[in-house]
Amino acid sequence: MNELLIYLIFLTGLFAVVFIKNIIKKIFGLGIMNSAVVLLFIVRGAEIGESAPILENTVYNVVDPIPQALMLTAIVISVCITALALGLAYNLYLTYRTFDIDELRDKIES
Amino acid sequence: MFSAVLLSLILGLSILSLSHKNLFVGIIALSAVSLLSALLFYYLNAPDVAITEAAVGAGLSTIAYLWVFRAVKTLEQNTHADN
Amino acid sequence: MSLENISFLIIVLPLFGAALVLISRVIKIKIIRKLVYYLAVFSALVLPIIPIYITALSVYSGNTFTGTIGGWSFLRGITYSFDGLAIIIIILGYLLSIPAWIYSRAIKLEYDIFDTIYFIQLAFLSAFAITTDIFNLFVCLEVLGITSYVLVVFADKPHAWLASLSYLLISATAMLLYLIGMYFLYNLTGTLALSEIASRITSIHGNYQISIMISATAIIAAIALRVAVVPVYGWLPDAHAMAPHPVSAVLSGILIKTPLFILLRFVIILPFSEFIGNAFAYAGAITACIGVILALGQHDAKRLLAYHSVSQIGYVVCAWGLALSAGLQTLSGKLFFTASFLHALFHGMFKGLLFLAVGTVLDVSDSRDVFKIRNSLVILKQKGISPYIVLLAFLAGAFSITAFPPWNGYISKNLITNAIKSGPLYWLLFASSIGTVASFIKLSQIFWNTHDNEQSTIIDKNDTCSKQNIYISIALVSGTLFCLLSGIGGNWFYKTVYGFVNSLMHDVSYLAIPESIYSRLTLLKTLIIVISGCILFVLLQCKPVKLLLEAIGMRKRSFSGLFFAFFIAFIVFFAYLWMNRILV
Numbered sequence: 058m059n060e061l062l063i064y065l066i067f068l069t070g071l072f073a074v075v076f077i078k079n080i081i082k083k084i085f086g087l088g089i090m091n092s093a094v095v096l097l098f099i100v101r102g103a104e105i106g107e108s109a110p111i112l113e114n115t116v117y118n119v120v121d122p123i124p125q126a127l128m129l130t131a132i133v134i135s136v137c138i139t140a141l142a143l144g145l146a147y148n149l150y151l152t153y154r155t156f157d158i159d160e161l162r163d164k165i166e167s
Numbered sequence: 168m169f170s171a172v173l174l175s176l177i178l179g180l181s182i183l184s185l186s187h188k189n190l191f192v193g194i195i196a197l198s199a200v201s202l203l204s205a206l207l208f209y210y211l212n213a214p215d216v217a218i219t220e221a222a223v224g225a226g227l228s229t230i231a232y233l234w235v236f237r238a239v240k241t242l243e244q245n246t247h248a249d250n
Numbered sequence: 251m252s253l254e255n256i257s258f259l260i261i262v263l264p265l266f267g268a269a270l271v272l273i274s275r276v277i278k279i280k281i282i283r284k285l286v287y288y289l290a291v292f293s294a295l296v297l298p299i300i301p302i303y304i305t306a307l308s309v310y311s312g313n314t315f316t317g318t319i320g321g322w323s324f325l326r327g328i329t330y331s332f333d334g335l336a337i338i339i340i341i342l343g344y345l346l347s348i349p350a351w352i353y354s355r356a357i358k359l360e361y362d363i364f365d366t367i368y369f370i371q372l373a374f375l376s377a378f379a380i381t382t383d384i385f386n387l388f389v390c391l392e393v394l395g396i397t398s399y400v401l402v403v404f405a406d407k408p409h410a411w412l413a414s415l416s417y418l419l420i421s422a423t424a425m426l427l428y429l430i431g432m433y434f435l436y437n438l439t440g441t442l443a444l445s446e447i448a449s450r451i452t453s454i455h456g457n458y459q460i461s462i463m464i465s466a467t468a469i470i471a472a473i474a475l476r477v478a479v480v481p482v483y484g485w486l487p488d489a490h491a492m493a494p495h496p497v498s499a500v501l502s503g504i505l506i507k508t509p510l511f512i513l514l515r516f517v518i519i520l521p522f523s524e525f526i527g528n529a530f531a532y533a534g535a536i537t538a539c540i541g542v543i544l545a546l547g548q549h550d551a552k553r554l555l556a557y558h559s560v561s562q563i564g565y566v567v568c569a570w571g572l573a574l575s576a577g578l579q580t581l582s583g584k585l586f587f588t589a590s591f592l593h594a595l596f597h598g599m600f601k602g603l604l605f606l607a608v609g610t611v612l613d614v615s616d617s618r619d620v621f622k623i624r625n626s627l628v629i630l631k632q633k634g635i636s637p638y639i640v641l642l643a644f645l646a647g648a649f650s651i652t653a654f655p656p657w658n659g660y661i662s663k664n665l666i667t668n669a670i671k672s673g674p675l676y677w678l679l680f681a682s683s684i685g686t687v688a689s690f691i692k693l694s695q696i697f698w699n700t701h702d703n704e705q706s707t708i709i710d711k712n713d714t715c716s717k718q719n720i721y722i723s724i725a726l727v728s729g730t731l732f733c734l735l736s737g738i739g740g741n742w743f744y745k746t747v748y749g750f751v752n753s754l755m756h757d758v759s760y761l762a763i764p765e766s767i768y769s770r771l772t773l774l775k776t777l778i779i780v781i782s783g784c785i786l787f788v789l790l791q792c793k794p795v796k797l798l799l800e801a802i803g804m805r806k807r808s809f810s811g812l813f814f815a816f817f818i819a820f821i822v823f824f825a826y827l828w829m830n831r832i833l834v
Contacts, residue, residue, distance in 0.1 A: 067426075067430075071423065074419060074423055074813070075810050075813045076810065080415065083419055084419075087419065087422055087423070087426075090423065090426050091426060094426050094429045094430060094433075097430070097433055098429075098433060101433070101437065123326065123436075123442070124436070127385055127442075130385075130389060131429065134389070134392050134396075137396060138392075138396065138418065138422050141396065141399060141400065141418065142415060142418055142419070142422075145399075145403065145411050145414055145415045145418070146415065148408075148411050149408060149411050149412060149415070152408050153408070158412075158416075158809050159808065159809070161412055162412065162807075162808075162809070165408050165409050165412055166409075
């Protein structure tokens with residue numbers, strides 16, 4: 058059930074990246090897809106334990122810490138990409154006053 | 168159960184952010200998606216990821232989006248003023 | 251200092267250089283600022299040669315070393331391995347980056363920021379080469395990706411922005427698929443280190459094999475996108491054609507090949523690697539052909555070169571796939587792999603050289619159209635750039651890419667085709683060679699002289715121009731020398747690369763280049779290719795053929811098309827693996 062919902066979220070983002078013409082919405086889609094992937098790892102990692110992976114003597118039965126460590130990196134990378142893509146989109150808007158990717162291509166190639 | 172409810176909310180909000188005409192609503196909905204996932208991470212015993220997602224996903228990238236949104240708004244107003 | 255610490259300097263020094271460049275920006279006193287800047291460049295580009303040399307010697311004598319960073323166990327730590335594969339990729343990177351960097355001084359850029367990004371890319375190239383765990387492969391791929399999106403944007407024109415944005419969107423999506431693939435793999439094996447996955451994956455049977463196939467497909471498709479194999483090459487021509495010339499040289503020379511060779515680390519651990527090799531061999535040969543056909547229809551000179559990059563990477567991918575399907579432990583597998591790497595290295599040299607030479611011409615003339623640029627030699631002279639060096643560099647690149655002896659392309663292309671011997675792959679590559687000859691005759695038109703409209707001979711030489719000329723000349727002459735020397739000394743290159751490839755299999759023995767390379771038959775084949783290329787060029791002047799090719803080459807590309815191609819590749823590849831599982 059949870060995994061199904063996560064895949065649906067991923068597909069929503071993918072749909073936006075492929076089909077919506079607006080560049081900003083495409084970047085939204087990238088962010089949503091990234092959230093879905095992070096959710097996937099964390100939800101799966103949480104299935105094997107029931108306390109946070111902070112190592113102290115009284116804590117045992119922790120969740121899998123590796124997916125968490127990986128996802129910290131993935132979140133930071135995603136923000137870098139979002140910021141870069143927004144910068145590019147803004148520069149394009151500055152010159153052509155549109156966010157529509159097909160319109161942009163037509164205007165640039167003509 | 169709690170996670171399923173949160174996930175459905177996230178799904179709904181992400182669809183809203185993509186389908187709404189107003190970009191500002193989209194940005195806020197996306198920020199809410201990040202915050203809700205942060206809540207879910209906390210619930211799933213991943214406090215470090217939750218903090219990062221709230222600070223970076225909900226905070227930093229929302230600021231970036233809003234900056235572009237504001238810049239675009241001022242540009243549009245300037246062109247209207249010119250016309 | 252132990253040998254391992256010295257080897258890590260290969261990665262640390264360029265990063266240190268990148269930081270120093272940024273520091274130099276805030277220093278107020280001019281002399282100190284310059285000093286810090288030169289120190290940064292020195293430590294990023296020149297100093298790493300020493301640790302590379304030391305590590306290479308050690309690896310070449312069969313002493314590869316692997317380990318985990320911080321002394322953690324193999325299951326949790328970050329694992330690395332300085333082996334033959336890593337060393338040849340690092341050498342490839344440095345060999346091509348230095349001339350391209352020298353050339354970059356000749357064009358207008360924000361040097362500090364450009365250098366920072368460039369050095370970070372160099373550092374992560376080495377990191378990418380040594381990492382042997384699947385998550386760090388992801389991180390390095392992402393960093394290489396982000397740096398290349400930024401480097402493309404340095405061209406500072408709208409077309410480059412859009413090209414970079416499309417590249418970013420598709421490649422970021424592919425990387426998320428990579429993460430999902432990694433998720434399945436981690437679920438099944440519980441580890442991220444490739445060596446551990448390899449030992450656990452063999453015990454997985456039944457329906458779980460489908461999971462492995464899905465994850466393998468996702469990871470391989472994401473990396474294949476970076477390599478620009480058919481059908482996922484669509485982003486490349488835009489990005490490579492629009493980037494600044496030295497960046498085009500680096501992207502075409504280094505960045506599309508490293509993911510392919512590093513993919514080897516992942517693919518050899520899979521139980522069905524020979525099927526994947528077969529698929530890649532055919533995809534590569536088709537890529538070689540399609541790249542040339544599209545190149546023949548181009549008007550834009552740099553875009554034409556970019557399509558040739560697609561075509562030449564097809565050769566590399568084809569030989570790489572055959573190496574994998576023969577198995578790297580067999581002799582023929584090693585020979586194919588050596589040929590594949592040599593072509594990657596030599597292609598990096600001559601394609602870099604071509605991008606720089608043609609880019610120089612494009613900068614001084616006001617058009618990018620192959621059919622409109624004429625009298626380049628005269629124009630170059632007017633702008634204060636030595637015309638004959640540019641012409642020489644262009645000819646060196648063109649002779650290399652068309653496999654003309656004694657230039658280096660002759661060695662590597664014939665190594666690949668001689669090893670294939672016959673069959674559909676051979677003829678596909680043969681056809682692609684003919685197309686390449688025709689296409690470069692077409693491109694060489696930019697140097698032809700037309701006497702009907704004499705240019706006004708205003709000489710606006712000034713100081714900046716002569717300085718610019720020095721940088722361009724150094725880069726072009728060193729590239730030309732590379733192409734010539736590696737062509738003449740092909741045997742030495744072959745022996746060295748073979749030694750490194752062999753060390754991957756924990757074996758120390760060396761092999762001289764096969765004598766069939768210089769045999770009469772191979773020379774005859776080259777002659778046939780060149781003559782048919784000339785005939786093809788004449789045929790292409792006919793109106794209907796030309797129009798048809800242009801219709802194919804200049805067809806309207808859409809952004810979603812990139813994605814559809816990617817998904818089709820994904821589904822076809824998965825279906826292929828699945829069919830093979832049923833048949834076996």
